[in-house]
Amino acid sequence: MKENLVWDSLIHDVSLLPLPHRAHFIEKGWLAIRGPEILALGEGDPPPHPAKKRINGTGCVAMPGLINAHLHAPMALFRGLADDLPLKTWLEKHIFPAEEKWVNGEFVYWGTLLACAEMLRSGTTTFCDGYFFEDQAARAALQSGMRGLLAQGILDFPTPDSPSPHESIKRIKSFIRDYSGSDLIKPAIFAHTVYTCSPPLLQECRSLADRYGVPLITHLSETRSEVQEVMKKYGRRPLDHLENIGLLSSPLIACHCVWLTEEEMDLLARREVRVVHNPESNMKLASGVAPVPDLLARGVAVGLGTDGCVSNNNLDLFQEMDSAAKLHKVHRLDPTVMPSQTVLEMATLGGARVLGMEKEIGSLEAGKKADVIVLELNRPHLQPVYNLVSHLVYSATGADVRDVIIDGKPVMENRKLLTLDEEEILGKAGEWGRKIRPISDCRFRIAD
Ligand SMILES: [Zn+2]
Known part of the structure; x- marks a missing residue:
C-alpha cells in the first residue's frame, strides 16, 4: 500500500x-x-x-458488482411487448417484425440507457451485450459508466443496421477499431446462431475474432427445434457442427447450451467453450433446462445472464440467481444441487471468467478494478x-x-443515479412505447 x-x-x-x-x-x-x-x-x-x-x-x-454475461440491452424498449406465446409465433410474428420496423441507432441508444439504468439500480456493474448499431450501445454504456463487453451482431440476412453480411463485417471491423483502446468498453463479435449464420460466415467471424483478439459470442443449442433444424441441414448437432467447421479452435462464448449430450459437454470442456446460463429466459420460452451442474462438474466456465427483456422480462440478476438455484433443484428433484454459493459465483467470478476479465473483476481484491x-x-x-x-x-x-x-x-x-438522467430516460422510454404500440391498440394501458 x-x-x-x-x-x-x-x-x-x-x-x-x-x-x-x-x-x-x-x-x-x-x-x-x-x-x-x-x-x-x-x-x-x-x-x-x-x-x-x-x-x-x-x-x-x-x-x-454483478456481471450480466448475456443480454440484448436495447430490447429493454420491447419489454412486455409479447408474452406467453409459442416460441416460433413470438419470434416470427412479434419480435422480428418489431425489430425490422423500429430498431435504429436512436432506439439502441435509448434502449441501452434504459437497460443501464435498470442494471445499475439492481447492482450489475458489467454486462455483455449482443445487438445491432452497437456503437450506439457503447455510447450509452460509456455515458452510464458501466463496464461492458459489447458485441456487434451479424446474420446471413439483412439486419436493422446492415443491408448485407458484407456490410455487417465492415461495421464489426470499425466497431472493434473504435473501441479497442477503451478502458470500460471491450468490443466483440456476436454471430447470432448456427442456423442464422452459414458456415462461411461463421468462419469469417472466427478469423476476424482471432485477428483482432476479441471474443466471439453466439447463441447455442437453445431449443430442441434448433438441434433438429441443424441436424436436418448439416447432419450434425449444433456443437458438433461448430467443431467440424473449425469454430472451436479458440474460445467461444456460447449462450444457453440447453440441449447437450454427454459427449457435447465433454467437448465443451475440452475446447474451453465458455457458457452463459439464462434460466429465466429458458423457463419463459419453455426452451428447457441447461445441464449447468454437469458443466460445472466438468470445469466449464459458466456465467449468468438475463437474456433480453423480451424473454425475461427484467435485468435483475438477484432474481436471476434465485431462479437459477431453484430451477435446477426442482428439475433434478434434489435440493442440494446448485447451492447458493455456486450461483453467486456464476454471477460474479464465473461471469468474469466467461468474459475473459477474471484478472480485473468478479471479486474484491487489492489490485482488481473497484x-x-x-x-x-x-x-x-x-x-x-x-x-x-x-x-x-x-x-x-x-x-x-x-x-x-x-x-x-x-x-x-x-x-440516486449519478451518471444518468433517469427522468429523461423514463420519458423517452414512454415515448418509444407509445410509438411502438399506440395507446389505441392497448385496451388496458394506463394513460399518462
Ligand atoms: Zn440472447
Whole structure:
C-alpha cells in the first residue's frame, strides 16, 4: 500500500463479502479505493489515512458488482411487448417484425440507457451485450459508466443496421477499431446462431475474432427445434457442427447450451467453450433446462445472464440467481444441487471468467478494478443473517442495492443515479412505447 497518497474513497464500518463464499465473510471491515482500483481492504477499523470520500457502510454489505454475461440491452424498449406465446409465433410474428420496423441507432441508444439504468439500480456493474448499431450501445454504456463487453451482431440476412453480411463485417471491423483502446468498453463479435449464420460466415467471424483478439459470442443449442433444424441441414448437432467447421479452435462464448449430450459437454470442456446460463429466459420460452451442474462438474466456465427483456422480462440478476438455484433443484428433484454459493459465483467470478476479465473483476481484491456494490441489510426480508450468501441468492432483490461504484467512480449513491438522467430516460422510454404500440391498440394501458 502506498501510504503517502490520499485514497479516493473509503468504505468503512461495512460487512464485506470479497469472494462468493461464506467463509470469506467479514462482519466489520473497510475497503480503500484509489483511481480505478481497489487499493486495500481489511477487517475492523480502517487504518488512519486521508480519503477524499468516506462512505459509511453501517448496516450494509459491500460485495463485487454483478456481471450480466448475456443480454440484448436495447430490447429493454420491447419489454412486455409479447408474452406467453409459442416460441416460433413470438419470434416470427412479434419480435422480428418489431425489430425490422423500429430498431435504429436512436432506439439502441435509448434502449441501452434504459437497460443501464435498470442494471445499475439492481447492482450489475458489467454486462455483455449482443445487438445491432452497437456503437450506439457503447455510447450509452460509456455515458452510464458501466463496464461492458459489447458485441456487434451479424446474420446471413439483412439486419436493422446492415443491408448485407458484407456490410455487417465492415461495421464489426470499425466497431472493434473504435473501441479497442477503451478502458470500460471491450468490443466483440456476436454471430447470432448456427442456423442464422452459414458456415462461411461463421468462419469469417472466427478469423476476424482471432485477428483482432476479441471474443466471439453466439447463441447455442437453445431449443430442441434448433438441434433438429441443424441436424436436418448439416447432419450434425449444433456443437458438433461448430467443431467440424473449425469454430472451436479458440474460445467461444456460447449462450444457453440447453440441449447437450454427454459427449457435447465433454467437448465443451475440452475446447474451453465458455457458457452463459439464462434460466429465466429458458423457463419463459419453455426452451428447457441447461445441464449447468454437469458443466460445472466438468470445469466449464459458466456465467449468468438475463437474456433480453423480451424473454425475461427484467435485468435483475438477484432474481436471476434465485431462479437459477431453484430451477435446477426442482428439475433434478434434489435440493442440494446448485447451492447458493455456486450461483453467486456464476454471477460474479464465473461471469468474469466467461468474459475473459477474471484478472480485473468478479471479486474484491487489492489490485482488481473497484467495481463494488453496497447493499442495505437492515431490512425485514434480510434479517437475521445466518448466512449472507443465502440471503443474497434467496432473499435479496436489486432494490436492496444502495450504492454502486464502477472503475473506482461512484455511479449510484443512496439509490440516486449519478451518471444518468433517469427522468429523461423514463420519458423517452414512454415515448418509444407509445410509438411502438399506440395507446389505441392497448385496451388496458394506463394513460399518462
Ligand atoms: Zn440472447
